[in-house]
Amino acid sequence: MKSLKYALAAAALLIAVPAAQAQTVKIGLLLTFSGPAASLGDLMKKSVDLYVKQHEKDLPPGTKVEIVVRDETGPNPETTKRLAQELITRERVNFLAGFTYTPNAMAVAPLATEAKVPMIVMNAGTSAIVRQSPYIARTSFTMWQSGYPLGQWAAKQQGIKKGYTAVADYAPGHDIENSFKRGFTEAGGEMIGEVRMPVLAPDYTPFMQRIKDAKPDVLCVFVPAGKQATALMKAYMDLGMAQAGIKLIGPGDITPDEELPNMGDIPSGIITTMHHYSAAGNRPANKAFVDSWKAAYGADSSPGFMAVGAWDGMAAIYHAIKEQKGKIDPDKTMELLKGWKNPNSPRGPITIDADTRDIVQNEYLRRLDRVGGKLANVEVETIEQVRDPWVRFNPPK
Numbered sequence: 001m002k003s004l005k006y007a008l009a010a011a012a013l014l015i016a017v018p019a020a021q022a023q024t025v026k027i028g029l030l031l032t033f034s035g036p037a038a039s040l041g042d043l044m045k046k047s048v049d050l051y052v053k054q055h056e057k058d059l060p061p062g063t064k065v066e067i068v069v070r071d072e073t074g075p076n077p078e079t080t081k082r083l084a085q086e087l088i089t090r091e092r093v094n095f096l097a098g099f100t101y102t103p104n105a106m107a108v109a110p111l112a113t114e115a116k117v118p119m120i121v122m123n124a125g126t127s128a129i130v131r132q133s134p135y136i137a138r139t140s141f142t143m144w145q146s147g148y149p150l151g152q153w154a155a156k157q158q159g160i161k162k163g164y165t166a167v168a169d170y171a172p173g174h175d176i177e178n179s180f181k182r183g184f185t186e187a188g189g190e191m192i193g194e195v196r197m198p199v200l201a202p203d204y205t206p207f208m209q210r211i212k213d214a215k216p217d218v219l220c221v222f223v224p225a226g227k228q229a230t231a232l233m234k235a236y237m238d239l240g241m242a243q244a245g246i247k248l249i250g251p252g253d254i255t256p257d258e259e260l261p262n263m264g265d266i267p268s269g270i271i272t273t274m275h276h277y278s279a280a281g282n283r284p285a286n287k288a289f290v291d292s293w294k295a296a297y298g299a300d301s302s303p304g305f306m307a308v309g310a311w312d313g314m315a316a317i318y319h320a321i322k323e324q325k326g327k328i329d330p331d332k333t334m335e336l337l338k339g340w341k342n343p344n345s346p347r348g349p350i351t352i353d354a355d356t357r358d359i360v361q362n363e364y365l366r367r368l369d370r371v372g373g374k375l376a377n378v379e380v381e382t383i384e385q386v387r388d389p390w391v392r393f394n395p396p397k
């Protein structure tokens, strides 16, 4: 009897050892791969794949990473919530990541809290998102990080008097409207109009025509990056708004690096944007990133800010995996993410703020210019280590 007990115990040990050594960390990746904004998911997934390939060797011995991909299908909170639920209960993912659009991230936040699954926001940019769950950390940006300093710059440095905003009518658009307005008017500018446009409008001409007639000195626009940005640029150019003396400015979403080759013949120097990343950035870490991107996806392909949000999101996840030697505890993970720094992101130094779990990063003022005959967001000024200004104006209750 005794020897049978020992034999069973020994057998259990034999089975248990290899199982304990080989462990898989599962990441549920929710991105948009279909509909009018399908190119965005493709860009971010490519970045995740490149990161995984380059950093496989950094994982603790016996640890594997499995990416389980699902299609948000656009700004579609119901679908994203259902998919996240399935990733949590059926796939038992250790992380939820991705989130192209704000409404999708908002819909999933309560699930992250309930199931205690760390949720890494790699794109969505509305300030309020990180407050929706203690299990959220963000590696993308906030709209206020670019909109507020852009408003200040326009009024203070450019001496521009009359401003107008045109934004996609949902939360990140409202954040740009409010942040630009606040920065611009605090620095002495005057708002003469604002318009909200459908989120995925096929054509912006009617909106731009109205704005042209109102004759502002500057127009600050937000549309979600991708094909929307190209459609916006087409309306601005076709209506001759630059010639009419209306400067176009906005967050980098209106000139995403990967869309620039599709934007046609935009003259140098007429469009200025504020953002945290440009593929044309001179940092060695960025050059290495862009070179490896081109080697993997072709010389004409370019990463943009969404690719970098995904890249740094993976870096944050890998940090948590390495520190825990592959055994993921959600609360320990959040502790590890709070205050995490990467001095060498392609975008420059970044930190996940320990209190807000939101990203702190440089903002670059960029002029859309031609470099080697191709359009590029050329960085001309740097504002170092910007915290989300929204938090200052909306302290936690």
Ligand code: PHB
Residues within 6 Å of the ligand: 100, 101, 102, 103, 123, 124, 125, 126, 172, 223, 224, 225, 253
């Ligand atoms: C968002 O929904 O938060 C969002 C989407 C696309 C962008 C920026 C923000 O370019």
